[in-house]
Amino acid sequence: MVEAALAEAVTHSAAGAALDIEQVSHAFDIDGAELPVLSDVSISVEPGEFVALLGPSGCGKSTLLRLVAGLDKPRAGALREDEVRIKSPHPSRVVVFQDPTLFPWRSVWDNVALGLEAQGILKSQRHRVDAALDLVGLADFRNAYPHQLSGGMAQRVALARALVNDPKILILDEPLGKLDSLTRITMQAELVSLWQRKGFTTLLVTHDAEEALVLANRVIVFSDRPARVKADIRVDRPYPRHRGDPYLADLRRQILGLLGLDVTW
């Protein structure tokens, strides 16, 4: 079973891209004062790896994801996708933002079709939109408008909108944060199986140490703002993982300790 999962991940690893974050620093100007947000962050992600980013609120995780997406340029350092410098957004790196930001004037189906339409390939690829909607379980809501969806459903549409593009790097900013715990566990399992099947590289920001440990190969813990890499933890456990696994519980305690929480439970 371990071998099977591993073999699958390896055979599909060509679908994922390598990501190199090299000594990246970033800051914002607020009222003339400089607010440093990222400080000398270096992370090297292998193709097909699933990396979770954990850190205190406001430390700079979303900022780092915007740099990886190419939406902003870092003040110092460089980011590379498969050795190529990231200068602007590209559909090979798709982001699911913290907020679903669905386009309210488009139906669910049209929202999911957005990427294919923007790239001018929608006509021949309509089936991919249907497949993505099936995947997140919202095929029945294809004609609904965003204001008719629940928060969790909107987040799932945002996920489908990203997945339909077959990204090489999937960038997730707390995509499961708004879901109820039941849907959340289902979606976590979906995400893992999807990642294993497609082999894209995944970058997941989360507040939840347990979620990070259930999903990722690697957990990176950031310090308070400005974010520095505080710990880089490998999670060598086969999938599907069990929440009660004592090995994971041990790692969880360790991570919460790094985040400044002394847990005894």
Place this chain on the structure above:
Amino acid sequence: MSTYSLSDGLASGAPRVSRAPLLAWVRESGAGVAASIAWIAFGLSCLLWEDVGDWSRTHSLGIAAFIVAAVALFGTVGADYLGSAGRALRQRAAWLVALGAFLTLWELATAKFAWLPLPFFPPPQSIIEVYTDDLPKLLDSVFASVKLQLGGYLIGAAVGFLTGVSIGWSRAVGYWVHPVLRFIGPLPATAWLPIAFFTFPSSWSASTFLIALATGFPVTVLTWSGVASVSSAYYDVARTLGAKPSFLVLKVAIPAALPHVFVGLFMGLGSSFAVLVVAEMIGVKAGLGWYLQWAQGWAAYANMYAALIVMSLLCSGAITLLFAIRDRLLVWQKGTVKW
């Protein structure tokens, strides 16, 4: 509707059979009966007394009032057999009462007892007379007004929309157009009237220009503010999905700004009506504004009221049409205003 009252009756109607149906009947048809009484009163007010003036349609108007009364009575009492038309009639029955009462009072105050000074307050039958006897001229005027208004409004709306999008999108265009807009825009379009009428080759082109100007300013400003206020998160999403600048304008900025654009279109419609009427009164020798002016010259007060009623129907119709278009295009919005 019918299933609703049926289950109602099954659930609670049995013990108080004797009183409930009468009450329900009064509640449902009372207003209809009252409406028919009001219109019978109007009909009688036409026929019972002699007119103080010389009007030819008094008798026909009285008969017409009785017909309305009959329709109101049978329409509301028998509404259950008339489907949606019956339901609509029932809903408006209270208005029919008010209208009948108003017409009765109007008839008595003008044609019968002359409580109101006469040439200035014509009776209902003299307005009817205008519609029957002066119809060709009135129709010509309507046609001329609609043609002028439609041309000017469409040009103004299109130019305003394109200008607004360009200012909202491009800094360079904004640099040049914004000051011009600030300087010229707030000027009422009617202030251009004297200049426009001798610089343009025809009074018709001058009026078209003025109507377009009155429409264009609010449409430009609101389109611009709509485009400028689109959340950058939408652009971020589109850009990470591979959108090019043309896609960002056509598929993100414009649809997101559309609710604002419609506010501008409504404002433009209002101010262009004002320009239309003034332009017709002063320069163009056609249209409802000109008809009003002409009627005033002949002290034909009934013609003025008749033209005013037509004008208000046209303006209201135009607004209704714009609302219908908006509701179609903006189905995705929740809680829009009902006109």
